[in-house]
Amino acid sequence: MSFDLPLVACAVCFGAADGPMLDAARLGVLVMAGFTVAMLSAFGLFFVRIARRGALAVPGDKDE
Amino acid sequence: MTAIPYTVERRPDTGVNNVKLGMWLFLASEAMLFAGLFSAYFMLRAGATEPWQPLRDHLGNAAGSTMVLIAGTAAFTAAAGTARARRVVPGYGGVQMFRYWLFASILFAISFCFFETGEHAGLFEHHRGPETSTQMAVYFLLTGVHLLHVAAGIVVSVWLMLTWPKTWRDAAPFIVNRLEAAALYWYFVDIVWLVLVVLFYVV
Numbered sequence: 001m002s003f004d005l006p007l008v009a010c011a012v013c014f015g016a017a018d019g020p021m022l023d024a025a026r027l028g029v030l031v032m033a034g035f036t037v038a039m040l041s042a043f044g045l046f047f048v049r050i051a052r053r054g055a056l057a058v059p060g061d062k063d064e
Numbered sequence: 065m066t067a068i069p070y071t072v073e074r075r076p077d078t079g080v081n082n083v084k085l086g087m088w089l090f091l092a093s094e095a096m097l098f099a100g101l102f103s104a105y106f107m108l109r110a111g112a113t114e115p116w117q118p119l120r121d122h123l124g125n126a127a128g129s130t131m132v133l134i135a136g137t138a139a140f141t142a143a144a145g146t147a148r149a150r151r152v153v154p155g156y157g158g159v160q161m162f163r164y165w166l167f168a169s170i171l172f173a174i175s176f177c178f179f180e181t182g183e184h185a186g187l188f189e190h191h192r193g194p195e196t197s198t199q200m201a202v203y204f205l206l207t208g209v210h211l212l213h214v215a216a217g218i219v220v221s222v223w224l225m226l227t228w229p230k231t232w233r234d235a236a237p238f239i240v241n242r243l244e245a246a247a248l249y250w251y252f253v254d255i256v257w258l259v260l261v262v263l264f265y266v267v
Contacts, residue, residue, distance in 0.1 A: 020111055024108070024109075024111025024112075027106050027107060027110045028103045028106055028110075029103075031099070031106045031107075032103040035096065035099030035102075035103070036096075036099070039092055039095060043092075046078075049079065050077050050078060053076060053077045057076060057077065
């Protein structure tokens, strides 16, 4: 069994740890992580806001 | 009217009513959807063997689409504003002005869909369909998903348009609230579109 063309496999598996493909993957992960951190921070701030406003509420003052 | 609390009035602890809170949560999930797609964009662009070329020859079309989309959102915002102010059309016996703004908004959004599908068709005609390159595949995916969001916004606007007479008669604040919540969605759709224009047509 022979191949006319050399097999082109994943650069990471073959030790090219600093290849452009890996840099691209890093960038993709960074973008996704950036969005995730921003979203989780927004949720965190929202919960802090709820806690603060809840603490300011008059005890026994039910809104329902 | 209804037993469900905080559908219109502001909830003290969150600072917004539950309808708008629900919309914000929905927009958060939408942002994460687009985050995944933008992440794929950056990964594929950075790893491309040949540099991606911005579609500068189509920048005029993109600018036109942008203006139409923003005009639609502005009309929708005006609809929410005039509904909140209970403004009526002068000389027409109390006809609510927000209906006309809502109708204008729908027309602008439909125009945007026509422009965008025309843009896609033009690219296909010039043999630049999604099968031709990774760049075009990502372009069609992202603009297509955005187009679906505009179409969904049109469906919501049409629903508001059709249901307004009874809702307005029975509970005007509810429809004002719905308009304001839907306006948040349109702002989100506009922001995503502006990012898409920069990523595909400018840089």
